[in-house]
Amino acid sequence: MIPIAMSRVTLVRAGMTVLMLIVSALIAHPVFSQSDDLDVLKVIPENYKLVFENPFVRVIEAHVPPGTVEPPHRHLRGVSVCMTEYTVESRTLPDGEWVRSERKLGTVYWSESSLHQLRNVGKTTSHTVRIELKY
Secondary structure, eight states: OHHHHHHHHHHHHHHHHHHHHHHHHHTTSOOOOOOOTTBHHHHOTTTEEEEEEOSSEEEEEEEEOTTOBOOSEEEOSEEEEESSOEEEEEEETTTOOOEEEEEOTTOEEEEOOEEEEEEEOSSSOEEEEEEEEOO
């Protein structure tokens, strides 16, 4: 059991290292802000918390309980790190098809800004840390 725990810690540390490198590389870019009534922090504050923000990025921590169907919302483009294993379905609006994603602990992925919906169809709460670019 100890080797599994160590490999999970290693995965999470690697993901966080990648995120910190990306943030460091972004400091030289121009800044634009997004003011949007469909911003995830306004639409679903019970699931999404702002943990850090500066003129270049914002870091959001998300906890989406199983069975949750989120209303339409937006994120800025950015990188996400999965902090737990979970299964979700998402669709891009206005007419995208639902797509299932099985996320593993330590998975790091990029996503563009979009209007979308998400539903947690698994048995575990999804826990994700997202770094969004403000340019």
